[in-house]
Amino acid sequence: MSDGPIDERDAAMTELLGIRSSIDNIDAALIHLLxxxxxxxxxxxRLKAEHGLPPSDPERERRQxxxxxxxxxxxxxxxxxxxxxxxxxxxxVIQHHEEMAGNxxxxxx
Numbered sequence: 688m689s690d691g692p693i694d695e696r697d698a699a700m701t702e703l704l705g706i707r708s709s710i711d712n713i714d715a716a717l718i719h720l721l722x723x724x725x726x727x728x729x730x731x732x733r734l735k736a737e738h739g740l741p742p743s744d745p746e747r748e749r750r751q752x753x754x755x756x757x758x759x760x761x762x763x764x765x766x767x768x769x770x771x772x773x774x775x776x777x778x779x780v781i782q783h784h785e786e787m788a789g790n791x792x793x794x795x796x
Contacts, residue, residue: 725780732784742784748777 735742752770759769 728780729783732787735784736787742788743781
């Protein structure tokens with residue numbers, strides 16, 4: 688009697704664990720990249736607060752969306768997803784900038 692289906696299942700589980708490990712590594716890298724990105728947006732927020740500039744820049748946001756959509760297409764990623772991600776991040780950044788401007792805060796967030 689063969690253990691074929693069990694061996695195949697074990698092999699599939701081993702492969703699944705390897706793929707999930709790769710996903711976990713990518714997730715960790717994304718978190719670190721987002722943290723780095725927010726360090727720079729905090730600098731932007733401080734500059735804007737210090738100089739009375741508006742928290743948002745709709746024209747830059749439009750350019751960035753177009754750029755990111757094109758990058759997504761090149762990377763075979765859904766451009767609508769890339770735009771949703773960007774809008775989510777920008778909303779958080781603008782909220783931080785508004786808080787900095789409203790509090791007159793120019794320190795770390």
